[in-house]
Amino acid sequence: MTTTTTWTDRRTTAPTGHPLLSPHDLAGLALPNRVVMAPMTRMRADHRGVPTPLMIEYYRQRAGAALIVSEGISPNIAGRHHPLQPGLDTEEQVAAWRSVTGAVHTAGGRIFAQLMHSGRNTHPANRPDGGIPVAPSAVVAPGPVHTLDGKVDPVVPRALTTEEVRRTVADHAEAARAAIRAGFDGVEIHGANGYLVHQFLADGTNLRADRYGGPVSGRIRFAVEVVEAVADAIGAHRVGLRISPGNKEGGMVERDPAPTYRALLAAIAPLGPAYLHLTDDPRYPALDDLRPRWSGTLVGNTGEHVETTQESATALVASGRADLVSVGRPYIFNPDVVERIAAGVAWAPIRGKDYHYGSGPHGYVDLPRHDAGTTLRTPAPISEKLEE
Template identity: 80%
Template sequence: METTKARATARTAPTDHPLLTPYDLSGTPLANRVVMAPMTRLRADLDGAATPLMAEYYGQRAGAGLIVSEGIAPDPGGRIHPLQPGLDTPGQIEAWRPVTGAVHAAGGRIFAQLMHGGRNGHPANLPGGGSPVAPSAVAAPGRVHTLDGKADPVVPRALSAREARALAEGHAEAARRALRAGFDGVEIHGANSYLVHQFLADGTNLRTDRYGGPVAGRIRFAVEAVEAAADAIGAHRVGLRVSPGNREGGMAERDPAPVYRALLAALAPLGLAYLHVTDDPRYPALDDLRPRWAGTLAGNTGEHVETTRESATALVASGRADLVSVGRPYIFNPDVVERLAAGVAWAPIRGKDYHYGSGPHGYVDLPRHDAVATLRTSVSTRENAEE
């Protein structure tokens, strides 16, 4: 197994590659410009506690300048999947410490992604069989994974204005718990069809009260959630992820531009650690929002679009983003940054059967490039000796 010293050497190798230069993230030093994007992997236990396998997984990938964890519900009612980790109970907080400790021991940084599922939840996956909640009573399409197999979606219960305010403010305590668990900060998940995105999108937010209607109402929940977290742990430890125009999970946004421009204008005075933007061909969010955001911007080349070495490099080299988030390549390449430094190609992305599961296969058993090289040398030496 590679030593921490060897990994640190790879992280600090001198280079002029755009992705391998250090970056100051609001006082948090990053060794490079690569962010490991949050990805659901479902390796927690049935109580929602992080496992030793997760510590191994994240520790292997600590070469990233910043890791953003898989989605963690800010409260139990925001859970979506069985085996999704939580950060609510003392036991769950304690279970994350070996994970954050493994990343820090390897010289990395890690933020916790706070992700409330909203309408994507299901009574079979929620405490006490409760109903999922959402801005409006609009069900998500598609079937839901439960421990008993796939189930039909349910119509969520529309939140009252008082409940919406309480859920937004609840991000403050969730952020405090994240720091107690050893995380360096938090990312509010406002993308990919989850609760914050559901408030932003007109297809899921049919409200006519202060949390709906015109643009100012639709951005209110997102602003309040981010403000709550920033007040609790400092804005320099808080990021926000958005995916304007993303249709994942049946989302619909007729005209994303005015909504996200208003959202950025409302958040700009806070001085957040970063804005994390996923691009979309229907609305080129990076091109539109980059000039409107003076702070750090982490860019992703697009949902369900493979990030390549070339596209990731171009994103930072062009100035469209300060940092680049890399998702699926990190499933199959625990050493994304080290491969960049060594000039070694990333291993190709394989099928989704590797994404989810309960064991080490396809999770912590993916080889590093130096391990592959060592194995090839060993085999060649053995074959030569046998000749």
């Protein structure tokens, strides 16, 4: 099992004295600071999964992050979570993403594509082919499911055959190649928050009797094979993995996360991925348990349903518990998260959920920078999850 230096050895201070403003080398990719923009569903793609011009401006505005991780992108049709989720399985989608990544790079930023297969969490109304959701096992997710026609009851997913599991692994690798053609600097595999990779890891959703189920060694196999395939396709230095051990999002059940995720880290560490993106959880303090077991770059997240503040983000990096910190909802209302830290300006507070999802520019590309001379109206506090 991989061991690392202690947290104390990883503490860092920027020339300005602020821990979040020091540079970091991410497997050869020079990051100017320690703040990662977390992946967040925003639903601005079109019905074909093609990124729209609004998305170019949205990501360009946030290029001050050390690294942007895109919203979840489906690696194939079966993985489409909602009708306005972007994809990377057609050349039209690839071409549109190239405009997004080009704008980020022109603005001095770096961007990874998050590959997100929804597994059981989708619905026939949300899939272009109208297909039944697929999953490790035929275990239905709690409802309801959001569609363009409103909330509907979930359907029982169809268990993937062993051959279909292998095909899904290959689809992730193909989507990763497409991401590089689209100009992304790398990809993040979504193994968290109740989506397909997480469904394989969790004993509550993986009831399989083949090589992809059963004991821990079987339940981690799909995640390991996806990381291996994507690393072979584009290089391990371009690959990150996000996990959220113990997260109950989407009705997930993990009776004892520690053995599963310790084994997962031990299996993928020799592959040398660029980073591990780890979400903490009060039920299982993953950062405390897994940080000493990971020698590579660790991107920490303070936890689902917990609003990240400047103070909590700073503390996470300053303590050495993470090398980088991912920031989600504050990036919706602060396109200049890092610039505000550098200027000593507070982040604008999070507003009502009506600003999160939609099809237009309002609440998406019209949020002011701290130096724009405008202010937001008094926000309505929210508590729902937004990060992918």
